[in-house]
Amino acid sequence: MSNTNSGLLGIKDIVFMNVIAILSLRQIPNVAPYGASAMLLWVIAAFCLFFPLAMVCGELSTGWPKDGGIFVWIKEAFGKRIAWIVVVCFLFFLRTVFPINAAIRLYRVGLYDRRRPGGK
Structure with missing residues (x-):
């Protein structure tokens, strides 16, 4: 069994790092008064911010390693x-x-x- 972990960050890793940096448990009480609309805004933020940011970082880090x-x-x-x-x-x-x-x-x-x- 070979070890496939190369020690490099992938797209999924960068997306989750950004999500955790912005969306954490401490934010839930702050947005609780807004209800389900806050969840919708977080989903929109994921598609408009987290995924493109991860794609850019991934592309640049492979271009200049x-x-x-x-x-x-x-x-x-x-x-x-x-x-x-x-x-x-x-x-x-x-x-x-x-x-x-x-x-x-x-x-x-x-x-x-x-x-x-x-x-x-």
């Missing part, structure tokens, strides 16, 4: 300078995402006392 991911793809398509600009922009994006998430969480913790019965 080097380490580096998006940096390598942009470098090959537009040059090294543009690839570095994209990396720097992504780092600035991450720099804003984490503090915003922390601020939202701190705000929600501050509201916790007001939401419970008997809170001020």
Whole structure:
């Protein structure tokens, strides 16, 4: 019996990674008030976002099977300078995402006392 696992990600793996990154158990209580229409929107998102994104990533990763991911793809398509600009922009994006998430969480913790019965 041979081992067919080559250690490479396939289309199915990339689709599920994207689905799990966006749709998780913590989202279910947030969309519960919308009912079944939320499920319909998730199905639409799967066909309009997850599958095309997985196809693009799969195609690009087989076209340039080097380490580096998006940096390598942009470098090959537009040059090294543009690839570095994209990396720097992504780092600035991450720099804003984490503090915003922390601020939202701190705000929600501050509201916790007001939401419970008997809170001020």
